[in-house]
Every structure is written in structure tokens, then in C-alpha cells.
Amino acid sequence: MKDYAKLLERAKSRLPEEKTTGKRFEIPRVRSRVIGMKTIIHNFKEIADALNREPRHLMKFLSNEMATAGSLEETRANFQGRFRFDTFERLMRIYTDNFVMCPVCRRPDTQIVREKRLSFIVCAACGARSSVKPV
Ligand SMILES: [Zn+2]
Known part of the structure; x- marks a missing residue:
């Protein structure tokens, strides 16, 4: 059992470090x-x-x-x-x-654009334009 824990520890330490500079998105x-x-x-x-x-x-x-x-x-x-x-x-x-979130690339760099009665999510990251239901 001890060996297993050690193995797990070693496996964990080999995982690439999480990038803190990345675009990880968090709601406050x-x-x-x-x-x-x-x-x-x-x-x-x-x-x-x-x-x-x-x-x-x-x-x-x-x-x-x-x-x-x-x-x-x-x-x-x-x-x-x-x-x-x-x-x-x-x-x-x-x-x-x-x-x-952009439904296409799942990134948060988006804007809601309204045209007539319709709303769209326009994504700055991938350029996708997806319809969004009104609130
Ligand atoms: Zn996108």
C-alpha cells in the first residue's frame, strides 16, 4: 500500500504544471x-x-x-x-x-451583439458567431 502511495506521488509530480498565465476562466x-x-x-x-x-x-x-x-x-x-x-x-x-462561453471553442473572449430581435455571441478567439436565446 505504501508503494502504491509513493507511485501515485511520483505520477503526480510528473504531471505538467498548471499554467497560471493561461486563460483559465473563473467567476469571482x-x-x-x-x-x-x-x-x-x-x-x-x-x-x-x-x-x-x-x-x-x-x-x-x-x-x-x-x-x-x-x-x-x-x-x-x-x-x-x-x-x-x-x-x-x-x-x-x-x-x-x-x-x-463561445459554444464553438469554449473560450470566454466573447461579446453579445444584438441585431433586431436576435442576439448573438461573437467570439474574439475563433470568430464564431452563435445565436443566443434572449434573457
Ligand atoms: Zn470561439
Whole structure:
């Protein structure tokens, strides 16, 4: 058993090191707090900025998904009701998958472009243009 652990250790040390300079994409940790009957996300703008999306767009998605009303206040967001931060984190991952990541190359260097009633994700990395459903 000891040998196995050693082997595993050796195998691990041979793996190439994770590149910290790479384009690994992370959503900032949600800092939320429940006050009375509402929930505040303190770093809402920071998150929207990291996703490179309009805070209003993200807000609309979250309020729809949580079936509640939300409002923006400077860098914060307020939601009616009590929600846990992991609810927000789960929804933000869905948002990122649907509205930030390029469906073709899976990179986050994208923009949402609206034309008439349609929205597209336009990717700066691979040039793909993919239709996206409205929020
Ligand atoms: Zn792409």
C-alpha cells in the first residue's frame, strides 16, 4: 500500500504544471448577505465585469431564474427574498455557459451583439458567431 502511495506521488509530480498565465476562466466568488427579507450581492458589478457583461443583463437572468425582483444599486445587487450564495453561484455558472462561453471553442473572449430581435455571441478567439436565446 505504501508503494502504491509513493507511485501515485511520483505520477503526480510528473504531471505538467498548471499554467497560471493561461486563460483559465473563473467567476469571482459571490459575496452575498441576507438582510431581513432580501439578499444583497456586494460584489455584483465585479462579477459582471469579470464576465464582461452588462450588470443589467446578468441581473435580468438571475431574477428570471429565481422568479424574484432584483435591483441594482451602484456596485451591488438586491434581490427580494432569502437566497444562499451557492444558488447564485450555480446560476452564474449556467449564465456563463449560456451567455459568456463561445459554444464553438469554449473560450470566454466573447461579446453579445444584438441585431433586431436576435442576439448573438461573437467570439474574439475563433470568430464564431452563435445565436443566443434572449434573457
Ligand atoms: Zn470561439
